[in-house]
Amino acid sequence: MATALAKAAEGAASTEHAARIEHVSKSFAGPAGQQLVLDDITLDVAPGEFVTLLGASGCGKSTLLNLVAGLDKPTAGRITTDGRPALMFQEHALFPWLTAGKNIELALKLRGVPKSERRGRTEELLELVRLQGSYGKRVHELSGGMRQRVALARALAQDSQLLLMDEPFAALDAITRDVLHDELTRIWAETGLSVLFVTHNVREAVRLAQRVVLLSSRPGRVAREWRVEIPQPRRIEDAPVAELSLEITEVLRGEIRRHGQH
Ligand SMILES: Nc1ncnc2c1ncn2[C@@H]1O[C@H](COP(=O)(O)OP(=O)(O)OP(=O)(O)O)[C@@H](O)[C@H]1O
Ligand SMILES: [Mg+2]
Numbered sequence: 001m002a003t004a005l006a007k008a009a010e011g012a013a014s015t016e017h018a019a020r021i022e023h024v025s026k027s028f029a030g031p032a033g034q035q036l037v038l039d040d041i042t043l044d045v046a047p048g049e050f051v052t053l054l055g056a057s058g059c060g061k062s063t064l065l066n067l068v069a070g071l072d073k074p075t076a077g078r079i080t081t082d083g084r085p086a087l088m089f090q091e092h093a094l095f096p097w098l099t100a101g102k103n104i105e106l107a108l109k110l111r112g113v114p115k116s117e118r119r120g121r122t123e124e125l126l127e128l129v130r131l132q133g134s135y136g137k138r139v140h141e142l143s144g145g146m147r148q149r150v151a152l153a154r155a156l157a158q159d160s161q162l163l164l165m166d167e168p169f170a171a172l173d174a175i176t177r178d179v180l181h182d183e184l185t186r187i188w189a190e191t192g193l194s195v196l197f198v199t200h201n202v203r204e205a206v207r208l209a210q211r212v213v214l215l216s217s218r219p220g221r222v223a224r225e226w227r228v229e230i231p232q233p234r235r236i237e238d239a240p241v242a243e244l245s246l247e248i249t250e251v252l253r254g255e256i257r258r259h260g261q262h
Contacts, residue, residue, distance in 0.1 A: 017082065018162045018194030019045040019068055024077035025219075026063055037063050039219035040077070045162065047082070050188055050195045052205035052212050054248070056256050060220030061198040065166050068196065082194075086160040090167045092151040094139045100150045101126065101135030107157035125153040128187060145176035149183070156191070165197040169204070178236060181207055185232055202245045202252065207236045214252060217259040224251055 026038040037060045045051050055061050066072045068079055069087050094103045104122045113121060126132055129149040139147060148168055155163055169177045185208065188195055199205050205212045209228055216223040226248060230240045 016047055017044050017080075018047050018049065019043075019082070019085070019196060020078075020080045021064070021068065022078045022080075024064070024067060024074045024079060026060070026067060026072075027075045036219045038067075038074075039221050041215075041220065041222055043213060043222060045194050045196050047161065047194055048192045050197070050208060050210045052197045052199055052209035053215060054199060054202060054205040054212055054252070055215030055220065056217050056252065056259075057200055059215045059217040061200070061215060062166055064215075064220065065164050065196065065198050068162075069164050082161045084158075084160060085162040085164045086155040086158040088148075088151055088155045088163065088165045088168045090170045092139075092147040094147060094150055094154070096139045098139070099135065100131065100137045100139070100142065100146075103139070103150055104154050104157050107154045111158060121157070122153075125156055128156065128190075129153045129183065143176075144172050145180060148172065148180060152184070152187070156187070156193075160193075162194045162196065165195065167199055168197075170199070170201075177204075181236065182233060184208065185234075189232070202249050203236050203241060206230075206241050206245045206248065207234050212248060214248065214255070216255045223255055 021041055021043045024038060024041045025036065027034040027036045041064060053061050053064065063072070067074050068081065069085055095106070098106065101122050104125055105118045108118045108121055123132070123135065126134060129152050131146060131149050131153070134142070134146070142150065151168070169180050172180065181204070197208060206228055211225060211227055213225045214223045215221065226244065228244065230238070230244070234241050
């Protein structure tokens with residue numbers, strides 16, 4: 001038994017990835033014909049890895065994330081993921097007629113968790129995002145930060161290996177965002193999830209990630225990537241975070257200049 005398990009783990013390790021994006025291109029039909037948005041993107045996310053995808057507005061970050069989520073198909077290339085990913089967007093997309101707890105329970109129900117286990121599991125998830133006691137709160141009674149915590153708990157309820165996040169904290173004030181960065185880093189470390197996190201905020205990318213991947217614009221290509229060795233927990237105002245952010249910003253500015261955006 002132990003040998004079989006060890007073998008399985010060994011076999012898995014050689015091909016294991018949470019997401020594999022291979023030579024992916026995406027075009028959309030526009031007024032001037034086909035518009036190439038993503039051009040030959042190759043990128044892997046390792047199991048348990050935290051990767052941020054950084055790029056100027058309109059460079060194709062959401063398009064790529066949607067492809068990884070399976071919401072759309074690439075024009076060319078291939079995407080494989082370890083199971084079905086969970087998604088979290090800038091807009092919380094909670095059902096306003098359901099309570100915080102019921103929003104989470106619905107995700108458990110959809111993945112077939114028996115009714116008798118749902119309430120307990122929901123309470124655990126609420127605790128994980130530090131919203132214990134908020135089961136019965138309605139969405140309109142929650143602050144923006146609390147809503148994003150519920151949305152995160154709901155994403156975690158899907159029990160996916162891969163969490164895809166598209167600017168989930170962009171609409172929050174700086175202090176709330178800071179707290180949620182800490183929470184996300186803690187939850188990532190506790191759960192061993194793989195995260196692909198989209199942002200156009202350089203400091204946020206550096207604050208969170210083990211690896212920052214910079215996309216160029218028009219078309220989106222992998223311009224450069226950085227491994228972030230700064231130990232966690234980091235603060236957005238830490239000197240090494242600021243230093244690396246400055247370096248990345250310079251490259252990003254160059255990319256934006258080259259493509260005539262502002
Ligand atoms: N369904 C679609 N049909 C046509 N064009 C699209 C579609 N989705 C995205 N695009 C175009 O693809 C480009 C990239 O859009 P995308 O939303 O991926 O950018 P983004 O990097 O996420 O930008 P932002 O930071 O502003 O969210 C844009 O020019 C957009 O107009
Ligand atoms: Mg976007």
